[in-house]
Amino acid sequence: xxxxxxxxxxxxxxxxxxxxxxxxxxxxxxxxxxxxxxxxxxxxxxxxxxxxxxxxxxxxxxxxxxxxxxxxxxxxxxxxxxxxxxxxxxxxxxxxxxxxxxxxxxxxxxxxxxxxxxxxxxxxxxxxxxxxxxxxxxx
Amino acid sequence: xxxxxxxxxxxxxxxxxxxxxxxxxxxxxxxxxxxxxxxxxxxxxxxxxxxxxxxxxxxxxxxxxxxxxxxxxxxxxxxxxxxxxxxxxxxxxxxxxxxxxxxxxxxxxxxxxxxxxxxxxxxxxxxxxxxxxxxxxxx
Numbered sequence: 001x002x003x004x005x006x007x008x009x010x011x012x013x014x015x016x017x018x019x020x021x022x023x024x025x026x027x028x029x030x031x032x033x034x035x036x037x038x039x040x041x042x043x044x045x046x047x048x049x050x051x052x053x054x055x056x057x058x059x060x061x062x063x064x065x066x067x068x069x070x071x072x073x074x075x076x077x078x079x080x081x082x083x084x085x086x087x088x089x090x091x092x093x094x095x096x097x098x099x100x101x102x103x104x105x106x107x108x109x110x111x112x113x114x115x116x117x118x119x120x121x122x123x124x125x126x127x128x129x130x131x132x133x134x135x136x137x138x139x
Numbered sequence: 140x141x142x143x144x145x146x147x148x149x150x151x152x153x154x155x156x157x158x159x160x161x162x163x164x165x166x167x168x169x170x171x172x173x174x175x176x177x178x179x180x181x182x183x184x185x186x187x188x189x190x191x192x193x194x195x196x197x198x199x200x201x202x203x204x205x206x207x208x209x210x211x212x213x214x215x216x217x218x219x220x221x222x223x224x225x226x227x228x229x230x231x232x233x234x235x236x237x238x239x240x241x242x243x244x245x246x247x248x249x250x251x252x253x254x255x256x257x258x259x260x261x262x263x264x265x266x267x268x269x270x271x272x273x274x275x276x277x278x
Contacts, residue, residue, distance in 0.1 A: 017197070028197050030204060095198040097143050128148040129203070132189075133141075 002119060003059045004047045007069045009078035011086075012039040013094040037081060042096075043124035044073060044103065050116030060116050072106040096125040100133040108135065144259055145200045146189040147207070151215055154181035155223040155235040179222060184237075185264040186214070186244070192256025201256050213251045214244055237265045241273050249275075 015032040016025040025033040032038065046069060050059040082089040082099070092098050100123040108118045124130040156179040157171040167175050174180065188210060190201045217227060223235040229243045241261050248258055257277060264270040 015198075028202075093198040097145065097194055097200055098198045100143065101141060101194075130146050131200070132144040132146070 001052060001059050002047050002049050003062075003065075004045050005062065005065050005069065007044050007046075007066075007074060008041060009044070009074050010039060010041045011077050011080050011082050012037040013082040013089070014038075015093050015095055017093060037083070040125050042077075042099070044069070045120075045122040045124075046103075046107065046118070047120040047122070048111050048116060049119035050113070053115070060111060065111070068107055068110045072110070073103055096123055096129070096131045097133075099123060100131045104133050104135060141194045142191060143194060143200050144189050144191045145256075146187050146260070147203065147210070149186045149188070149210055149215060150183060151186065151219040152181060152183050153218050153221050153223050154179045155230075156180070157234055157236060159234050160232075179224070182265050184218075184240075186210075187260070187262040188248070188258070189260035189262075190254065190256040191259035195255070201254060205254055209248070209251065209253065213247050217247070237263050237269070237271045241271050245273065245275060 013032075014035060014037045015029040016022075016035065017028075020028075022033075022035075046065070048060045048065065052059050077086055080086050082094040084090070088102065089098075092102070100121050103123065104118065104121045107121075111118045119134065121133045122130055123133075155174075156176065157174040158167050158177075159170070162170065188206070190206065192200050194200060221227065223230050223240065227235070227243070229246075230239075233239050233243075241263050244263070245258070245261055248261075252258060258275045259277075260272065260274050262270060262272040
């Protein structure tokens with residue numbers, strides 16, 4: 001069974017590669033390269049897959065999932081400037097793809113269990129653009 | 140390699156009439172109901188295009204501007220404020236149901252695809268209550 005929890009956070013960011021010229025960054029990232037930053041209301045949907053527990057009848061404790069998302073995503077990222085305040089975005093360009101991957105890396109170990117696993121991270125940058133990430137392929 | 144899916148949503152308004160040449164006037168009225176109104180009717184369609192591929196050196200799966208350009212030139216220009224039955228050649232012979240519209244969009248996008256990630260999914264909502272979704276198999 002799949003279980004999905006939604007959470008929102010708002011953050012500022014700049015997408016630009018310090019190794020490139022301003023013109024090159026503007027060509028690749030468009031308005032997202034504005035050096036002073038811009039912001040989004042990100043909407044995150046985290047989907048967990050598992051079998052409902054025989055005793056509790058739950059795939060995963062929703063309160064615990066809420067707490068994990070608060071600790072790993074909302075507290076560190078909400079109302080922050082990602083490049084300046086939230087590692088690894090001092091080094092990693094905070095494209096929505098990279099933010100989705102970072103969120104996966106942060107929460108995946110905390111929802112891993114014998115009957116449960118993280119299935120998908122969907123990150124909406126706006127209502128018209130979102131990224132789905134299902135994890136690193138197994139080696 | 141990290142594979143991800145990026146989805147972009149577009150909107151267009153178009154009119155259509157559902158009427159199958161293989162059926163009698165009475166059968167068409169019975170099958171399609173209000174959608175068989177001889178003068179046609181219209182919708183504000185919401186179109187989601189998903190692409191899938193590896194993260195590139197820029198931290199993105201797809202150049203949003205290139206995707207927007209392709210969809211604008213090949214799809215939106217064809218459909219926006221058009222009468223599907225009269226203005227879209229495929230619907231001279233094909234009933235413009237939203238299922239068939241999804242297939243037409245898939246064919247046209249594949250024919251002109253010039254992006255590095257592959258076309259992975261098309262989802263069209265005719266209204267907030269009706270949505271049609273197709274996965275595009277990897278070649």
